[in-house]
Amino acid sequence: xxxxxxxxxxxxxxxxxxxxxxxxxxPVPDEDNPPTxxxxxxxxxxxxxxxxxxxxxxxRRGRGPQKxxxxxxxxxxxSPEVVAFFKAGGRGWQxxxxxxxxxxxxxxx
Numbered sequence: 574x575x576x577x578x579x580x581x582x583x584x585x586x587x588x589x590x591x592x593x594x595x596x597x598x599x600p601v602p603d604e605d606n607p608p609t610x611x612x613x614x615x616x617x618x619x620x621x622x623x624x625x626x627x628x629x630x631x632x633r634r635g636r637g638p639q640k641x642x643x644x645x646x647x648x649x650x651x652s653p654e655v656v657a658f659f660k661a662g663g664r665g666w667q668x669x670x671x672x673x674x675x676x677x678x679x680x681x682x
Contacts, residue, residue: 644671 620627651670659666 618628618631620631659670
């Protein structure tokens with residue numbers, strides 16, 4: 574058993590009445606957090622529930638209109654060795670698969 578421990582190392586239980594009695598009667602002015610007015614809240618984004626995640630989602634800008642022709646989302650089942658080959662090339666593997674398929678279409682049209 575360690576002998577260098579402080580006696581009575583635990584804090585006394587929290588007493589909310591004592592904390593309220595010790596608090597100042599009026600708020601202490603804080604230079605870093607000045608009072609706000611209605612004008613300060615004109616452009617506020619209110620998100621009900623979700624907290625920070627919902628607020629960030631509301632602030633996130635969507636993508637604008639696409640300049641090039643859009644691709645068609647589809648589910649394509651490929652053999653594991655084909656997927657492994659293209660993924661070994663790093664990011665953009667789906668784009669490389671698309672390029673190979675475009676070349677095939679050009680050669681066979």
